[in-house]
Amino acid sequence: MQYHIVTYGCQMNVHESEKIAGILHNMGYTYTDQRESADIIVFNTCAIREGAEDRAFGNIGALKQLKKQNPNKIIVVCGCMTQQKQVSEKIFKTFPFVDIILGTNNLHLLEKLIKQKITYKKRILEHLESTNVVEGLPCFRTSGKNAWVNIMYGCNNFCTYCIVPYVRGREVSRKKQDILNEIKDIVSTNQYETITLLGQNVNSYGNDDNTQGTFANLLQDICNLEGNFKLTFMTSHPKDLSDDLISVMKENDKIIKEIHLPVQSGSNKILKLMNRKYTVEHYENLIKKLRTSMPNIRITTDIIVGFPGEDEIDFNQTCELVKKIKYDGIFAFMYSKRSGTVAEKMDGQVDEETKNKRVNFLLNLEREIKEQKGK
Ligand code: SAH
Ligand code: SF4
Numbered sequence: 001m002q003y004h005i006v007t008y009g010c011q012m013n014v015h016e017s018e019k020i021a022g023i024l025h026n027m028g029y030t031y032t033d034q035r036e037s038a039d040i041i042v043f044n045t046c047a048i049r050e051g052a053e054d055r056a057f058g059n060i061g062a063l064k065q066l067k068k069q070n071p072n073k074i075i076v077v078c079g080c081m082t083q084q085k086q087v088s089e090k091i092f093k094t095f096p097f098v099d100i101i102l103g104t105n106n107l108h109l110l111e112k113l114i115k116q117k118i119t120y121k122k123r124i125l126e127h128l129e130s131t132n133v134v135e136g137l138p139c140f141r142t143s144g145k146n147a148w149v150n151i152m153y154g155c156n157n158f159c160t161y162c163i164v165p166y167v168r169g170r171e172v173s174r175k176k177q178d179i180l181n182e183i184k185d186i187v188s189t190n191q192y193e194t195i196t197l198l199g200q201n202v203n204s205y206g207n208d209d210n211t212q213g214t215f216a217n218l219l220q221d222i223c224n225l226e227g228n229f230k231l232t233f234m235t236s237h238p239k240d241l242s243d244d245l246i247s248v249m250k251e252n253d254k255i256i257k258e259i260h261l262p263v264q265s266g267s268n269k270i271l272k273l274m275n276r277k278y279t280v281e282h283y284e285n286l287i288k289k290l291r292t293s294m295p296n297i298r299i300t301t302d303i304i305v306g307f308p309g310e311d312e313i314d315f316n317q318t319c320e321l322v323k324k325i326k327y328d329g330i331f332a333f334m335y336s337k338r339s340g341t342v343a344e345k346m347d348g349q350v351d352e353e354t355k356n357k358r359v360n361f362l363l364n365l366e367r368e369i370k371e372q373k374g375k
């Protein structure tokens with residue numbers, strides 16, 4: 001028996017697919033890269049931008065043929081798209097050949113649902129609202145020398161453009177001891193060089209449970225573990241990157257000197273509309289502190305162009321910031337309207353042509369900066 005997984009979205013989803021793979025391996029399935037021959041096909045979806053959703057819809061639609069050829073094939077759709085009730089209902093109605101639909105919160109139920117489907121031959125739509133941390137799920141790691149480790153789930157920030165807090169729920173930190181145990185197990189296999197800690201906003205680790213300590217404490221405790229490994233983490237929110245964190249990074253050789261610090265915009269007006277809770281000045285000050293204590297630190301960022309209300313002056317401010325900071329990498333996105341978010345209803349929505357122009361301008365700027373840096 002064989003399975004095939006298609007993963008969209010962020011590292012969180014990549015790691016969740018490893019957990020899905022772990023569950024399927026435990027049930028006796030093995031991986032195949034051929035969806036034609038797979039007995040189970042899993043689509044692990046992302047909802048961050050419209051494009052990601054459209055692609056998933058198109059690709060799920062294309063499975064109809066495969067199901068015709070082999071009606072016993074089990075098709076599962078899960079992830080952030082299906083954590084939204086209205087979307088999972090739409091998929092259930094539109095694609096009668098999809099057998100099991102479940103949200104990110106139901107992953108631990110996957111084995112039970114597959115068995116249920118095989119026994120009763122009925123389609124299943126499963127939806128859980130609450131985020132619950134389920135420990136001890138099996139995991140079949142697929143990212144080479146890197147091992148992903150979740151430290152927290154969910155997000156409390158409600159940036160006005162973002163769907164994540166609606167699909168992933170509120171912040172829940174894992175217990176520090178569970179994280180340390182998982183890392184000890186990973187290190188003891190001698191198969192991994194890097195450990196990447198995952199969370200939508202790793203800097204707020206422990207805010208929901210003050211018995212666990214801060215993110216800086218957690219990093220220090222991980223560095224104190226025996227063994228040869230390198231440590232990195234994503235994503236850091238600029239509003240709560242602490243001095244303690246910077247000094248723990250500086251002091252520990254195990255921590256890779258790199259940070260992904262999404263700025264989103266170089267305009268204070270836009271940052272406020274985005275509800276990012278920091279100013280450009282605060283952000284620049286953080287970069288200064290990071291570079292003062294670690295002169296060769298690699299800094300990367302995310303930028304959204306064409307957020308509602310962004311005019312040429314705002315966009316120029318973003319370009320000026322990019323020129324000043326000279327990032328080591330930029331992920332630039334065109335703003336995408338997400339249903340149910342605050343920005344969806346904002347005035348001043350920017351047309352697609354302008355967004356396109358701005359994103360290309362920014363990417364060219366990044367290329368020029370990289371060329372200059374390379375000299
Ligand atoms: N939690 C992380 C990032 C999560 S999403 C953080 O806060 O930094 C990854 C990136 O997708 C974001 O940094 C943002 O730049 C982009 N993004 C999120 N929602 C978007 C939307 N509606 N349109 C375009 N880009 C978006
Ligand atoms: Fe989305 Fe903002 Fe949370 Fe990141 S911090 S996941 S951008 S709401």
Ligand code: F3S
Nearest residue numbers: 009010046047048080
């Ligand atoms: Fe996408 Fe969900 Fe990640 S919406 S970016 S897969 S948290």
